[in-house]
Amino acid sequence: MTTNPNSVPANTMILGGAARGQKRLASAQYETKDSGVRNHFDSGMQREPDTGRPRFDLLLPETVPYEEQLLTRCAELMARGAAKYASRNWEKANSPAELERMKSSAFRHFMQWMTGETDEDHAAAVLFNILAAESTAYKIEHTRPVREAREDEGVA
Numbered sequence: 001m002t003t004n005p006n007s008v009p010a011n012t013m014i015l016g017g018a019a020r021g022q023k024r025l026a027s028a029q030y031e032t033k034d035s036g037v038r039n040h041f042d043s044g045m046q047r048e049p050d051t052g053r054p055r056f057d058l059l060l061p062e063t064v065p066y067e068e069q070l071l072t073r074c075a076e077l078m079a080r081g082a083a084k085y086a087s088r089n090w091e092k093a094n095s096p097a098e099l100e101r102m103k104s105s106a107f108r109h110f111m112q113w114m115t116g117e118t119d120e121d122h123a124a125a126v127l128f129n130i131l132a133a134e135s136t137a138y139k140i141e142h143t144r145p146v147r148e149a150r151e152d153e154g155v156a
Contacts, residue, residue, distance in 0.1 A: 033048075034048070035048055035049075037049055059071060070123060070124065070127060071127075073121050073123070073124040074124040074127045074128055074131075076121075076124070077121060077124040077125060077128055078128060081128075090102075090128075090132045090135075091135065093132065093135075093136045093139075094136065094139055094140065094143065095140070096140065098136055099133055099136045099137055099140065102129050102130075102132045102133035102136060103129070103133050105125070105129045106125075106126050106129035106130050106133060109122040109123075109125035109126045109129060110122070110126045113126060
């Protein structure tokens with residue numbers, strides 16, 4: 001059996017920044033970017049400034065316990081969804097119809113959250129559906145030209 005080194009089973013997590021369909025660089029091909037600017041710490045450690053970089057640390061309010069963090073609640077919702085449907089089931093979506101379903105669900109959960117319904121974690125559902133919709137929109141936008149080119153070439 002021949003194995004394609006660029007194919008990755010759907011249930012495989014890839015570490016190191018390579019996503020499905022992307023080739024990993026050989027370690028000699030990676031570079032360490034250098035702005036030439038350094039922050040100096042009392043210990044002697046030096047690091048590049050993080051100015052202009054995303055601040056993921058600010059997504060977690062410091063006074064909210066772990067169990068009540070919105071990201072934790074969203075991860076719990078996704079765990080329940082994985083048990084119900086399959087892990088990463090939502091990532092199979094690749095059509096405008098699926099995108100519209102996610103947007104509709106996000107807005108419905110937003111309205112339920114806004115009006116104080118507590119039968120489900122509507123805030124977490126809004127976050128999940130927006131994540132799924134944005135990911136699906138990206139996939140549609142970036143894979144359609146490839147798919148259309150393959151169809152033009154007669155490749156399924």
